[in-house]
Amino acid sequence: MAEDIPTLIDTIARNARQASLDLNGASTQDKNDALQAIARSLESNRKTLLEENKKDLDAAEENGLSDAMIDRLRLTHERIDGMAKGLRQLIDLPDPVGALIEKKNRPNGLEIRKTRVPIGVIGIIYESRPNVTIDCAGLCLKSGNASILRGGKEALHSNRALAAVISDALSSSPISEHAVQLIPTVEREALNHLLTLDEYIHCIIPRGGEGLIRFVAENSRIPVIKHYKGVCNLFVDSSADLEMAEKIAVSSKCGRPGVCNAIENLIVEKSIADSFLPGCAEKLTEHGCELFVDAEAEKILQHLKTQPAGEAEFAEEFLDLRLSIKVVDSIDDAISFVNQFGSGHSESILTADSKRAEQFLKEVDASSVYWNASTRFTDGFEFGLGAEIGISTDRLHARGPMGLEELCTYKFQIIGNGQWK
Amino acid sequence: MAEDIPTLIDTIARNARQASLDLNGASTQDKNDALQAIARSLESNRKTLLEENKKDLDAAEENGLSDAMIDRLRLTHERIDGMAKGLRQLIDLPDPVGALIEKKNRPNGLEIRKTRVPIGVIGIIYESRPNVTIDCAGLCLKSGNASILRGGKEALHSNRALAAVISDALSSSPISEHAVQLIPTVEREALNHLLTLDEYIHCIIPRGGEGLIRFVAENSRIPVIKHYKGVCNLFVDSSADLEMAEKIAVSSKCGRPGVCNAIENLIVEKSIADSFLPGCAEKLTEHGCELFVDAEAEKILQHLKTQPAGEAEFAEEFLDLRLSIKVVDSIDDAISFVNQFGSGHSESILTADSKRAEQFLKEVDASSVYWNASTRFTDGFEFGLGAEIGISTDRLHARGPMGLEELCTYKFQIIGNGQWK
Numbered sequence: 001m002a003e004d005i006p007t008l009i010d011t012i013a014r015n016a017r018q019a020s021l022d023l024n025g026a027s028t029q030d031k032n033d034a035l036q037a038i039a040r041s042l043e044s045n046r047k048t049l050l051e052e053n054k055k056d057l058d059a060a061e062e063n064g065l066s067d068a069m070i071d072r073l074r075l076t077h078e079r080i081d082g083m084a085k086g087l088r089q090l091i092d093l094p095d096p097v098g099a100l101i102e103k104k105n106r107p108n109g110l111e112i113r114k115t116r117v118p119i120g121v122i123g124i125i126y127e128s129r130p131n132v133t134i135d136c137a138g139l140c141l142k143s144g145n146a147s148i149l150r151g152g153k154e155a156l157h158s159n160r161a162l163a164a165v166i167s168d169a170l171s172s173s174p175i176s177e178h179a180v181q182l183i184p185t186v187e188r189e190a191l192n193h194l195l196t197l198d199e200y201i202h203c204i205i206p207r208g209g210e211g212l213i214r215f216v217a218e219n220s221r222i223p224v225i226k227h228y229k230g231v232c233n234l235f236v237d238s239s240a241d242l243e244m245a246e247k248i249a250v251s252s253k254c255g256r257p258g259v260c261n262a263i264e265n266l267i268v269e270k271s272i273a274d275s276f277l278p279g280c281a282e283k284l285t286e287h288g289c290e291l292f293v294d295a296e297a298e299k300i301l302q303h304l305k306t307q308p309a310g311e312a313e314f315a316e317e318f319l320d321l322r323l324s325i326k327v328v329d330s331i332d333d334a335i336s337f338v339n340q341f342g343s344g345h346s347e348s349i350l351t352a353d354s355k356r357a358e359q360f361l362k363e364v365d366a367s368s369v370y371w372n373a374s375t376r377f378t379d380g381f382e383f384g385l386g387a388e389i390g391i392s393t394d395r396l397h398a399r400g401p402m403g404l405e406e407l408c409t410y411k412f413q414i415i416g417n418g419q420w421k
Numbered sequence: 422m423a424e425d426i427p428t429l430i431d432t433i434a435r436n437a438r439q440a441s442l443d444l445n446g447a448s449t450q451d452k453n454d455a456l457q458a459i460a461r462s463l464e465s466n467r468k469t470l471l472e473e474n475k476k477d478l479d480a481a482e483e484n485g486l487s488d489a490m491i492d493r494l495r496l497t498h499e500r501i502d503g504m505a506k507g508l509r510q511l512i513d514l515p516d517p518v519g520a521l522i523e524k525k526n527r528p529n530g531l532e533i534r535k536t537r538v539p540i541g542v543i544g545i546i547y548e549s550r551p552n553v554t555i556d557c558a559g560l561c562l563k564s565g566n567a568s569i570l571r572g573g574k575e576a577l578h579s580n581r582a583l584a585a586v587i588s589d590a591l592s593s594s595p596i597s598e599h600a601v602q603l604i605p606t607v608e609r610e611a612l613n614h615l616l617t618l619d620e621y622i623h624c625i626i627p628r629g630g631e632g633l634i635r636f637v638a639e640n641s642r643i644p645v646i647k648h649y650k651g652v653c654n655l656f657v658d659s660s661a662d663l664e665m666a667e668k669i670a671v672s673s674k675c676g677r678p679g680v681c682n683a684i685e686n687l688i689v690e691k692s693i694a695d696s697f698l699p700g701c702a703e704k705l706t707e708h709g710c711e712l713f714v715d716a717e718a719e720k721i722l723q724h725l726k727t728q729p730a731g732e733a734e735f736a737e738e739f740l741d742l743r744l745s746i747k748v749v750d751s752i753d754d755a756i757s758f759v760n761q762f763g764s765g766h767s768e769s770i771l772t773a774d775s776k777r778a779e780q781f782l783k784e785v786d787a788s789s790v791y792w793n794a795s796t797r798f799t800d801g802f803e804f805g806l807g808a809e810i811g812i813s814t815d816r817l818h819a820r821g822p823m824g825l826e827e828l829c830t831y832k833f834q835i836i837g838n839g840q841w842k
Contacts, residue, residue: 021760024784104805107469110794112804119816120786173532198638217619221639223817244839251841339442360833363445366539373531373837383533383833395540395830396625396644397817409816412804415784416794418665420672 005185007361009193012148012181013200016121019178020146023118029175031142035091039084042134045165046080052161053130060154072129073154083134086387090142093386095409096404097144111415116408118144118289120202123194125150127208130158136207137166137180139389143407146179148201148222150194152208153186160184195220207390225398227391229317230260230345232375235267235334235360236276237351245350246280252348252374254287255319260391261346261378265314265324267334269402273300274329281306281325289321296327314341331356336364342366344393346375367400426606430614433569433602434621437542440599444539445839449516451595452563456512456592460505463555466586467501473582481575493550494575504555507808511563517825518565532836537563537829542826544615545570546637548629551579555669557628558587560810564828567600569622571615572631573629574607579696583607596749616641646819648812650738651681651766652794655783656688656755657697658772665793673769673795675708679740680759681812682767682799686735686745688755694721694748702727702746710742717748735762752777756784763787765814765822767796788814788821 023031042049060070102114122145124136133149137246140147151159163182169175183190195204195216204224206216213226234252236245252263268276277300281291285304292309293301309324314337318325328334331349338347348370349360357371368378378401380388385403392398398406463470474496481491523535543566545557554570561568572580584603591598602612616637625645625814627637634647655673657666658713673684689697698721702712706725713730714722730745735758736744749755753769759768769791770781778792789799799822801809806824813819819827 021784021786024786025780100683106803106805110798110803117786218642223644223815241839244841248839248841255842357836359446363442365442365445365538366832368833368835370835370837373840374833374842376842377531377835377837377840378833382527382531384527394644396646399830400833409820411787412789412799412821414789414791414794414798415778416791416798418662418669419794419798420665420669420677421795421797 003293005187005189005253005354006193008185009183009190009197011120012183013194013197015178016146016148016181017200019176020120021144022119022176023144023179024398026144027153028097028177031144032091033086034141034170034173034175034179035138035286037173038134038138038166039087041165042080042084042087046077049080049094049158049161049165050074050077052157056155056159065153065154069128069154073158075130075158079131083131086135087138089135090138090387091144093404095142096408101410108419109417110419111382113413114410115413117411119407119409121148121200123144123148123150123201123204125204125206125208125212127152127212128154130155130162132207133159133162133182134166136205136389137142139387139404141175141179141405143368143404145407148181148183148194150183150191151186156186192219195222196223205390217255223397224320225390225392225394227260227345227393228392229343229393230262231265231315231317231341231343232261232263232346233265233267233338233342233348234263234375235331235338235347235349235351236269236272237331237334237349237356238269238271239352239356240272241352242276243270245276246283248348248350248374249280250283250287252376253284253323254289254321255376258319259376260317261376262319262377263323263348264316264318265326265341267326267328267337268297269331269334271295271329273297274291277301277325277327278303284323287321289323292324294323294326297325300327311341317343331359335360338364338366345391346370346378348373348375367391426608426610427614429606430604430611430618432781434542434615434618436599437567437569437602438621440597441541443597444565444567444600446674447565447596450529452516452565454561455594455596455600456508456559457590459555459559459587460501460508462586462590463505463508465502465581467498469667470496470501470579470582470586471498473578476578477576479817486575490549494552494579496579500552504552507556507801510557511559511808514563514825516563517829529840530838531840534834534836535831536834537826538832540830542567542569542621543828544571544622544625544643546594546612546625546627546629546633548573548633549575551576551583551685553628554580554583554603555587557626557810560825560828561595562600564825566828567602569602569604569615569734571604571612572607579608590599613640616643619643620782626811644818646811646813646815646823648681648766648814650764650814651683651812652686652736652738652762652764653682653684653767654686654688654759654763654769655684655796656752656759656768656770657690657693658752658770658774658777659690659692659757660773660775660777661693661771663693663697666697667704669769669771669795670701671704671708674705674744675710675742676797678710678742680797681738682797683740684744684769684796685737685739686747686758686762688747688749688758689718690752690755691717691748691750694718698722698746698748699724705744708742710744713743713745718746721748722746732762738764752780756781759785759787766812767791767799769794769796788812
């Protein structure tokens with residue numbers, strides 16, 4: 001089979017491109033009908049889906065995957081219901097395609113309309129959660145894009161079964177069945193070849209761990225929208241409401257430490273470090289949080305068990321109950337620290353001083369910058385997008401939570417009456 | 422020197438990153454003062470600029486470069502005036518940074534502001550026109566971006582002199598002199614290394630021929646915004662005003678055949694080919710235009726000297742007085758032809774039928790789609806952007822003419838009052 005992989009991938013990509021051109025003529029109703037058909041098809045194919053998923057689960061156990069990995073892989077009746085519900089929520093969201101973004105009338109009589117249109121063909125590269133297959137297929141479809149899905153090897157049986165369900169539903173809908181296609185092999189050669197097909201595929205969105213994302217970013221000739229990691233910082237300014245500060249510090253670390261919008265560094269202005277840090281650090285410790293502290297914080301927290309923090313800790317996305325603490329002399333130092341160690345995801349200042357808040361909001365370079373709120377709100381639903389395909393820490397095209405509009409581009413439509421020069 | 426190149430480039434990139442963070446705090450006045458200082462410095466350093474340019478011109482002649490290449494390389498008093506004038510026009514344009522793009526109030530009391538901000542550090546890779554150095558430096562500066570400029574080897578003396586002028590002007594301005602930096606060597610190793618520095622550089626814009634652009638796109642780990650080529654199509658529908666059609670066909674090919682928004686293919690609906698093509702083809706021939714025709718057109722144009730057109734001709738960006746002619750049965754065939762052979766730049770339909778026009782505007786996949794006007798209007802100034810750094814045939818981030826706003830991204834600024842979950 002080895003020599004056939006590039007041909008197979010070429011065919012998938014060419015078919016996706018044709019499907020994306022056909023989607024430019026599809027109505028909102030057509031797309032919603034297709035989403036509804038997929039939801040129904042999921043519900044009526046539960047048995048097959050669970051059987052195929054069982055094969056992946058058995059293999060995972062045999063291969064000694066961690067409980068957390070196996071849980072991510074698992075399909076249940078409840079999770080199938082969840083996927084169908086997600087598709088029906090997409091039906092209720094407004095169609096982003098065709099919206100007039102801007103209109104200009106030029107002195108020569110030309111009318112220029114900047115109109116939102118689908119990007120075209122989107123490749124999604126992901127790991128072992130089979131629900132990503134349905135979520136991403138649905139988001140791409142609603143936004144008028146054809147999608148090519150490449151999941152992880154652990155979920156191959158589940159993903160093939162889900163792809164069959166989608167393909168079956170599309171074949172009885174007004175949308176081309178090539179609008180959603182799964183790469184049916186997990187050979188690395190298939191992925192490598194896919195990433196070169198910039199003639200047919202317009203955007204790659206990798207979803208998963210940092211290793212996968214770096215691999216895709218370094219090997220793709222197609223533009224990539226990525227989310228590397230969330231090293232989020234919380235700065236407590238000397239004028240902050242310290243009760244609010246303690247509540248936000250504890251909840252934004254300990255509420256759900258494994259997510260990208262949880263904080264990794266707590267930065268405290270020196271003049272309030274003595275009064276704020278001991279109480280806050282005790283609360284964090286009570287929640288089971290391990291503390292890494294700089295020399296200043298160490299002096300204040302001698303009564304607690306801490307470990308020293310240096311550049312490596314400040315730059316780390318812990319993703320669990322560990323937190324670094326840094327004491328700074330001024331807001332300028334806090335901003336420099338955030339711009340040096342943050343990953344451009346979410347950063348927050350707690351302060352009663354609006355001038356300092358505006359400085360932080362302006363000078364901190366990140367997708368989402370907060371004043372007096374937790375970084376945990378960086379999320380497509382919290383931002384009112386209705387759904388989310390990911391959170392971009394890139395700057396081009398989309399930054400922060402990406403919903404249906406961010407899966408679109410625009411084109412100019414220019415109406416004249418014979419203008420030739 | 423070879424082993425020092427990566428270190429040199431690293432230093433330039435790190436300094437640019439710091440300058441871009443500093444630019445986040447710069448006011449519109451600061452940036453305009455810097456632009457004015459560069460304009461004045463250009464005018465007062467004419468002698469050095471012309472002397473250094475002479476070295477490049479002498480080398481170019483010695484190396485047997487074409488007259489057209491040498492003309493592109495040449496600086497004159499008039500061209501120096503033109504560069505200074507361009508900078509002063511940028512001063513008059515509105516500052517894109519800080520504009521509120523969208524504001525939302527969420528049910529939990531959070532206010533979410535989507536605000537326009539600079540991209541950060543932009544790398545411009547270009548060829549032998551020294552004016553690109555000033556144009557791009559000015560556009561990046563006005564939009565709050567630090568720029569790293571890498572010009573072609575033919576213009577190295579000129580570019581070094583221009584960079585010294587910029588650096589001198591910035592050092593007496595409120596803006597860091599690292600806000601604009603030239604790569605002082607044209608070693609390929611320097612470019613290759615630059616394209617890996619995604620930690621410091623956020624966007625690469627290549628400007629030049631297709632070979633340069635492909636090289637950059639294939640070797641860059643940093644996101645690239647590119648303009649490959651302009652294979653633009655003009656479709657004359659059966660209901661078109663044929664007088665308008667002839668005028669637009671001739672002017673959009675022969676007006677300035679060497680530019681990207683000139684047409685390469687004329688597509689004519691079969692039912693009017695007999696009445697339209699002979700007259701139009703004669704006019705084109707009178708303008709010295711060579712015609713490549715499909716079998717249908719060949720039958721109609723037997724009295725003229727033509728050559729056969731196939732896929733290779735339809736896909737070619739001629740950039741001179743050559744044009745391919747294709748006869749189609751229907752608007753559907755015209756749209757398929759445009760989507761197959763066009764490069765996603767500019768496409769036009771001439772028709773009196775608004776339904777067909779809307780179909781073409783919707784289904785043709787290109788940055789700029791026209792109804793009853795010439796493709797030649799795809800241009801930053803014609804679109805009212807005031808200035809242009811290029812025309813993107815990509816889909817992500819910017820599509821079509823790119824002005825100051827397209828050199829920006831956005832960030833979310835979120836204002837709360839203690840929200841923690």
